[in-house]
Amino acid sequence: MTTSIKTRVLDRIDLAILDALQRNGRISNVNLAKEVNLSPSPCLDRVKKLESEGYIEGYTARLNAAKLGQHLVAHVEITLKSSTEAVFEVFKQHIVKIPNVVSCDMVAGGFDYLVKIRVQDMRQYREVLGQIVEIPGVGTNHTYMVIEHVKEDMGVEVLNYQ
């Protein structure tokens, strides 16, 4: 269930590969090899190894949500009625199934979960919020509508190399 915790020391070439693939996940192996000053074969070996060891979890096309009709993002703070493990479990099982839920983090502090949702419009926001508050055990909720995206990186800092 849990992923491997095994770790090894990545040298600067590995880090350069990760950085390059994070910036352009569809770069050809030949060009990637040039970028990290390696010939194609060992470069491919390293990429395969980084994939199999779990440093690289996959590759994704970044899509423009607004052009696909998803115009609104909201952050919803959820507090559960009780803090028992059973209630947490029920909430998790339901929340992951809602397709408009982009992310859901359990947090320490004034509430229990911070849920990020992406919806087409206010009508769909109400619909999704309805689905969330109807999950058994959900107490209070508070929504913060996103007015402006200032930064959206989703990348992992890898720049200890050079």
Place this chain on the structure above:
Amino acid sequence: MTTSIKTRVLDRIDLAILDALQRNGRISNVNLAKEVNLSPSPCLDRVKKLESEGYIEGYTARLNAAKLGQHLVAHVEITLKSSTEAVFEVFKQHIVKIPNVVSCDMVAGGFDYLVKIRVQDMRQYREVLGQIVEIPGVGTNHTYMVIEHVKEDMGVEVLNYQ
């Protein structure tokens, strides 16, 4: 500065391509064509068009942050001392430059910005929080440390097709 707002009706093949590339950004064009029941040439044409029209913004390798030493994620709510455009502008210019800031959304509601940061440990958290609160105009802040990642999708729902 702003991206094109032009939009067109995407047919089910375009949507299938977007869905496939979101799930596997490094799939070969030949296999992508098989997946959407097309021959390679028109499939490549469609991908190029989706890229040039901005539906696809880029391709990214998803990296395992924990294996790269980034073990903590925190959500920080920021309230500015005043709500003038000049103060907003200064805040934005500073916050985007902090590499540990993964995302930053201006929100409507009880505070002004919701900032997501990714750090190695508590020591670095304090360091990054220090950088944030020293941005001119920053008033109060409140941090919610992430205890558990329940869902992390980052994808856009594209499944209106077949």
Place this chain on the structure above:
DNA sequence: AAATAAAACAGCATATTCTGCTGTCTTTTC
């Protein structure tokens, strides 16, 4: 310090893929 073992590398060769071009068929427009 020398010998051995292990790891990383470049180069090569074949299989696969990319990608521009052409002609055909379908759909749209006038």
Place this chain on the structure above:
DNA sequence: GAAAAGACAGCAGAATATGCTGTTTTATTT
């Protein structure tokens, strides 16, 4: 109903992927 535009499959040359081999470098052991 004719013309134009768009979408498609197939083809071919160029580029890339990828397994294999031998060499060099690095690490380990004696």
